Amino acid sequence: MTERAETDGVRRPTGPRTGRPTGRGAAGVVLVGVALVALAGLVVTGVGQAGGADRDAAMLTVTVDANDRHDFRYSVSGPARHDAVLDDDNDRTRPRSVTFTGLGPGRYSVTQARAPGWDLVDATCDDGVSADLATRTATVRLGRRDRVTCTFRPALERPLVGAIRWDAWHDGPVGRAVEYTLASPEWRSRLPWFAEVSPTGAVRARADAPTVAAEEIDRAARLGIDYFAFLWYDSDRAVGSEDEGMMRGLRYYRASPNRDRVKYTVVVDGDRLADPGERATILRDMRDPNWVTVAGRPLIFVGLWADPARTDVEALRAASRAQGTGDPYVVQTVIGASSPSGIQRTVRTAESAGADAVSWYSIAVPSAQGGPYPLLAGTARDAWDRAARLGTPVVPTAMSGWDPRPRVAQPPFWGDSGRSWFRAPTPAELGRHLGEAVDWAATAGAPAVLVYAWNEYDEGGWLAPTLVPDPARQDAIRDALIGRR
Structure with a gap:
């Protein structure tokens, strides 16, 4: 995610950041489908x-x-x-x-x-x-x-597990910026599985192609990911603009012939939800059979750097019911806010907006400098517990990591993501944290889990495979998610 401003000790984003029937009758007559x-x-x-x-x-x-x-x-x-x-x-x-x-x-x-x-x-x-x-x-x-x-x-039988999609990996201003950020040999182990490194050391990491989009879906399905949560940007921008580039991942996903292997939803900020045109486009997409639902309700995450207004949430609900897609399950989603006061504010905002639950885009300790991964995982777990004790439903966010040092060393044009970072998890630590998120959600009656992230490679959180294979990590993710089905 792209970030600039800082509030409550947490960086907040500003810029760019889913047969024929067979049978026999009693007399052995084959049914024709x-x-x-x-x-x-x-x-x-x-x-x-x-x-x-x-x-x-x-x-x-x-x-x-x-x-x-x-x-x-x-x-x-x-x-x-x-x-x-x-x-x-x-x-x-x-x-x-x-x-x-x-x-x-x-x-x-x-x-x-x-x-x-x-x-x-x-x-x-x-x-x-x-x-x-x-x-x-x-x-x-x-x-x-x-x-x-x-x-x-x-x-x-288990809650649905979703992974955040931040689709910077394209031929556009943001895509070229993150290629630059990860070009240093120190960070090349994080490059996406589809990246290319030239003999001169130039990095190319482009996912805006049908073959890559389809393979991303297959890889996520094999890991046990039930849905993608795409960050939503302005949907009416010119080709080549920042927003258009950031929406290509969703566009290629929706055009993939294998898209039904992984469902999808979106994470939309409050300002865009307030825009009638953007809301209408989201509602159109919500009619897609691939939009993920929980208990028959379309799941959607709202908030981020602009809290949603109750009138906009109610307008979304009314329009969704009118078009036959039911009452959305609206999740107030914030960035950071792991402190007790931050969580209290999140819960109050969700209640004010009329949201059904709360969640986080990411959770981190702002002052950590190379802390162990279990500290990050424990911070996330404490945030789930604190919010739940305040009486609000929670969609727990699991953290696959947090280490934005590449953005500090070679900042993109929108700025870095702060100096706080944690050491990378071992495969066992990552699998344990993902598993506890699923188990926590099941115990709490939460319909879904959100994972930061599928592809935030340069910010330090990813589930997707990397250019340098790490089979033990992939196996741990798969065992934690598919093993709980």
């Missing part, structure tokens, strides 16, 4: 037919609402038996709904097979029937010409 694609919503509906074209026959639709690419298996039992495999993503390989036609009157049970790592949090049918969540079964009674839809809502 027909994929009908609704391009506007990227919704795939499968139609399975069992029996003849009886006008008096009933129809039963099964829908999965998981906002995930995981395959869920469903079985229908009763006068006729059917099976289907559904998922809820942008891929057309499998549908998210299947409709069984030609059904005779009688009692039917729809059961979701157990999916390791997933809970069934809700299942209802539009005839008013609620499912037995323990058995993952909804039972309906169909009469002649009945049309009933049963919707199943699975959710991951």
